[in-house]
Amino acid sequence: DAMVIQNPRYQVTQFGKPVTLSCSQTLNHNVMYWYQQKSSQAPKLLFHYYDKDFNNEADTPDNFQSRRPNTSFCFLDIRSPGLGDAAMYLCATSRTGTNQETQYFGPGTRLLVL
């Protein structure tokens, strides 16, 4: 089945230690998104790639970076995680075109910062 895959499902890191989360998709969608979701809150968009074009949200901290080496893969790098970065990180994909803006989410990576 076509899907969005995130690894790892759980990640524990230390305060200030860089961490990378990965996302892959078999849907062949051209848009990929990274969201941050904290407990009992709505998902908050960090940035997205429209094909190879990177689009950063104005309020996304510089601590968060992203890479998309090809259509299928996208990475979220947190350069110096703080305690406030502990959250669920969600990857999503969509395909542009008329009535094709539905976003499909992966299972998420739960990040714990010690």
Next chain:
Amino acid sequence: EDQVTQSPEALRLQEGESSSLNCSYTVSGLRGLFWYRQDPGKGPEFLFTLYSAGEEKEKERLKATLTKKESFLHITAPKPEDSATYLCAVPAGGGNKLTFGTGTQLKVEL
């Protein structure tokens, strides 16, 4: 500014007790309204996309409807496995960003 408001924040139902969840939106030029289900510790699972007022979609015990100002998610004869948080979202501005509501946490008890 695009806004999405969901009500109620939490809903507790008995098994078989039908009800509706509300999603009110303010957006210029609706390009779709999306419903998702989210289980604890998991990513949102896509349920429905609605594009125009009057449109309805169904899946098992769920039925989504859309007017010019709001959308309803009707749950008919719910079962405990329907317990989850239900999120609605609309595309914001002219781009791909989704504006989410804060969700309705549904609990269905035996």
